[in-house]
Amino acid sequence: MHVETVVAESWDHLQHELFADSWNEDLRRFRSRVAFRGLSDSSYRLETTLMRMGGPFAELERHMLRNFKKYAHRNVVEADSLWHWLSVAQHYGLPTRVMDWTYSPFVAMHFATGDLEKFDRDGAIWSVNYVKAHERLPRRLREWVEQEGANVLTVELLSDVVNSLHELDTLDSEKVLIFFEPPSIDDRIVNQYAFCSVMSDPRLVLDDWLCTHPGIARKIVIPAALKWEVRDKLDQANINERVLFPGLDGLSRWLKRHYSPRR
Template sequence: MTTDRVAESWTEAQELLYAESWNEELNRYRPGYAYRGVPDVDADLRTSLQRLGDDEYGATVERDLLRNFTKYAQTEAGAADGSVWHRLALAQHHGLPTRLLDWTFSPLVALHFATAELDYLDRDGVVWLVDLAAVEERLPPELGDPLTSADVYTADALAERAETLADFEGLFDDHEPAPLFFEPPATDDRIVNQYALFSVFPDPTARLDEWLADNPGCHRRVVIDGAAKMEIRDKLDAANVNERLLFPGLDGLADWLARYYTPIDAADAEPPE
């Protein structure tokens, strides 16, 4: 059974991304999904640690990477403080290869990342939607209650259940592996503005896309038709969902301006029928 729906316009993208967002218990429209936007529909969900070499290599150097990051980050105020989950989130945030994968609570933020790379305008993009409640049901009993209304942990709450990566892995000794989602600490405006959260597996070699394929009912995907990318991209800019907002500071401002003023081939900018 396919989990893909295709959005061929800005309007269709909104309808598909916000579908099934009604929460009867709250009597509010509150989507219960984690979203991840990718500019190429054929891209997988490997982590940065898995992309460091082959899948097995990353696992062999993971502890060394985090240990050295913690050691050399001592010069940055607070960088080496807090739990392993705080340090992992901070390391991921600054580009260190980790077993974490970036997600967002915001459909529009995910849509930004699916459409921001102009080199991929001729390809379909995709937004992954993971049902947080369905994933939470597949966690071991010791992790089955994150104590939040969003079916995700905070970094502090996760540290209370597992102080180390070894502790976290041990919780799955008698249970099938499953991803856990947690919110990073709000260490800067970028994390806040991106409405960020992370997924993490007990096995650093495990692929989330493969797990989702083996666990139907936990996700769906909205494919962004390549022919609709420019309409969606320009309307996201009009809504102020862009690099200037999501990467506060001069670097984000420069990236936004460079993309905004890049000339686009007429064939890529035709209005929808």
């Protein structure tokens, strides 16, 4: 089985595909229930930073997280839970099984078109319906979601059910995908409208899981020939590094890209 793939033919077509199925008849409002992730190269897989380490990465995960907790200042987390520590570790660059997503299709477009070195190849935006994904959660987690009337779990809710990597690994006989909102550690998370996912099996590439669960995800390809138009219009809409990465590093990255000549 394959994930549905659509190739954007224009800026307008791209908008149409990104906002498809966002109408909520119950609310009579446009309220998308989709997680977006932008990739500068459409051939990239949905691999975690932990996977990209190579070697026995699944066995090393708990050792890295244990030592991160040991050496990090305790005041960097709001609560001493697996999910707070995973969120902070991912945010500061430790390889983890966590994957970053955004509620914003425009933020995803930024990440698909932000690397000028990749403008000679197609980009892509993955969209995953997190409500449909959560229909496959174990019963006790589904009950928490339904009880709270939430679509995405919080770190506090998850901590009540799963609070160790071992518990996460053995969560259910079927491998599951969990979306959760990390604590607002800094303005970067807020400005990027960010949230996260984890697989209960750290070895399972998300592409493979999505292929075996049709109807949950779509892949929208941005052809290389369309990237410059998308990039320029995002900059005009103030979707850029200066906003998404507040601080001098984001400002410098934006200015470098903004003033780079078109090749």
